[in-house]
Amino acid sequence: MKIAFIYIAEPYQCYHTATVASALASIPNTQVVEYYSFPETPLHLRRIRHSLNLPDLPQKPFPKSWKTKALKHARRHDQERTLVLKENIEELNRYDAVIATEYSAGILKKMGLTKPKLILLMHGAAGRYVKDQYLVPEFDLVLLSGAKEEAFFESRGLLAHNSGRIIGYPKFDVFAAMRHDNTIHFENGHLFALYNPHCQRALTSASKWMMPLIQGFRAQINKPDGYNLVVAPHIKMFHKGFGFKERALKRQQGPGILVDTGSPAMLDMTYTSQAALYIGDVSSQIYEFLAIPRPCVFLNPRKIPWKNDPHFVYWTLGDVVDNIHDLMPTIANAAKRHALYRPAQEKFFQEAFGTSLLGASQRGAKAIMQYLTAS
Structure with missing residues (x-):
């Protein structure tokens, strides 16, 4: 054969x-x-x-x-x-x-x-x-x-x-073998949030809210309960532009802010397995993140009427932000509100993949x- x-x-x-x-x-x-x-x-x-x-x-x-x-x-x-x-x-x-x-x-x-x-x-x-x-x-x-x-x-x-x-x-078989290869650590010792916007123009949150999100994180990183941030967009976001998008985004990197535009860690569940908080829009990497139930925040800058739409069912697994003024307060409260969503996350993941992950x-x-x- x-x-x-x-x-x-x-x-x-x-x-x-x-x-x-x-x-x-x-x-x-x-x-x-x-x-x-x-x-x-x-x-x-x-x-x-x-x-x-x-x-x-x-x-x-x-x-x-x-x-x-x-x-x-x-x-x-x-x-x-x-x-x-x-x-x-x-x-x-x-x-x-x-x-x-x-x-x-x-x-x-x-x-x-x-x-x-x-x-x-x-x-x-x-x-x-x-x-x-x-x-x-x-x-x-x-x-x-x-x-x-x-x-x-x-x-x-x-x-x-x-x-x-x-x-x-x-992919879970790959993750089981590679999970210890790359541990993400920031100098301040704080946990990190993963921002994982999709590339689809009509749905992505990146074009409107990526910069305000990075600025918001930069302002709270040194607080006792502040998060670091990993920015890892869908790799197809950098298809066009001859590298201009990558270079512009990389300039946002600094203390507590890690920007990744193409490393293997974007692809092998390094970030989704270790992040304390997931921030995204419509990327299917949310499924990988929920292998371990954790807080999620979904960004809706385009005011998409998502409720009761089966294409957005995973937006029921965390708070959804429609107004930019609510962005950082929602992120700050995500861990406290996770208990409200954890049962739904566990049910959602089991329905998607069953119980035999490997x-x-x-x-x-x-x-x-x-x-x-x-x-």
Whole structure:
């Protein structure tokens, strides 16, 4: 059996799929090859497997035409991704299965992918509409994190008959091995809050409230009960601008303020596992943070009418700030109010992932092999 794993976006994908690829490669008579688009991807794959004491797998960079390289240089990553897939259909048609963790890989069949089974290994978690979700039915097999995610896609008619398999969240297997690799410590010894805004323009809080938030934290850092702050936006926020956004944000770093625009700690749960408080908007990293129930604050500078909207169900797990004047007072009171939300957080997390947090990588490999051998 020949299986291709494709990493067609930033290296955050590695932390969702690398352990499943390794589990498949350990099965006799199974050949796994990993294809990647971003040159940093192999570094992350090696880092993951080193922590887990797993052997490296064969890897190949996606060949790219001059046009594709030009799109990458211009940071037109969505267009580049589509063209990379189109240019490599012939190569991928050599396999029995192609496994991706991006909805956008669903276009492969329309581009001419005929021989392999197309498999989606979900990342993030259900609860918010994403523009490429309409491509989910193009996949022959969809591996899901839990019953809540399965119900979400079924309610929208996105799962073909019997195409979904619940396996859990493979990223937790990575976290279990890497959790002690990188401890975050500030000189003042205070706890830190994580600000994790999403990149989606219509929903992100970053464009309106990131600077006031940093200024607010800077003013309270030296108080006895003050928080330090880690600013770690969604990595796609820095797609465009040729590095201007990163450099401007980095200038905000100082005592008690850590700004991260691209380190592995943004991707491997270093911050979500250690933060005392989560501050965000619509990033699915809230699911990872709630593996250990802790206070959350959600920012709504755009006055989105979120109540009773199933896409914002996780905003019921902490206080929501609609007015900037309430921003820092809400953050200061979050720990005291956490008891109001903890039962809902625990229920929410269990519904999303079940009770067996570890072992999703092996369950995923087993589900894939059962499907391929039965096809």
